[in-house]
Amino acid sequence: MVVCSIKPAAEIFAINRTTLMNHVKNYKCNAIGRSTVLTRDEEQLIVHALTKLADWGFGLDRFQLQICVQDYLRRIDRENPFKNCLPGKIGLQDLKNAGKIN
Template sequence: MPRRADARIYKSYGDDSMKRTVEEVRESGSYKAVANRYGINRTTLMNHVKGMKCKKIGRPTVLTMQEEEILVHNLVKLGEWGYGFDRLQLQCCVQDYVRRIDRPNPFHNGMPGPDWCLIFERRWSKEISRRVAQNLPKNWAAAGSEEVMVDCYNKLKDIIARFDLQNKPQNIFNCDEICFQTDTGIQKVLCKRE
């Protein structure tokens, strides 16, 4: 549905079907017959054959397709690791990126709005979806048994020996679980579509 009530609705033809019809026009030479057979507007077909007005409809996106692919890949990875981004975090991430690369920022107040998020999610709906975040699963919580801990420390000893870290404590970093969120509530995050 268009954002504005008076916005023009464009009919969408698949790229493959349009290429086939263009090839058929070039072979037969008849625009009218091919347009009637496939239900395509004759003027649209003529423009495609001549290579006129064949670019994407609408305003160009702020991020390039490659940048959006990288962003979607990172959203999927973060979701797999249990740190899914919500819409506000996505907006802040895009705002920060656009500022860093010094690209003209078309967003109101420099930050993408909710409409941008909806359109972005719709554009990448085959790869990502928005879901309610889940709490820490019971089997992950049960992974803190004695056998698991002993195995973890044995692997840590092996790594310290392999990389010769016994006398290099400055190269060993510690992390605690204070910042890990276990009660996610009803927050919706972006993650891989499954």
């Protein structure tokens, strides 16, 4: 096993020097992007409710889902980036990805 300093290792393996330094120092950066409005548990609860409604024959379309999330956000009075608390397509896509719903 050959041991060398960070700069030569970065050149040999074509890896950014600061990336190697962060790895050696075990530095973890914060998450990138905007924080989520709903917690993971809240997303799972909504997905569970939607699944039950669909099982009972009451499937919701995208707009109805937006209205449900809007109503929930208004009831808990949580600050959010949505206009009139109404999530857009991207917010709904995150919810779909969280629960693997159609």
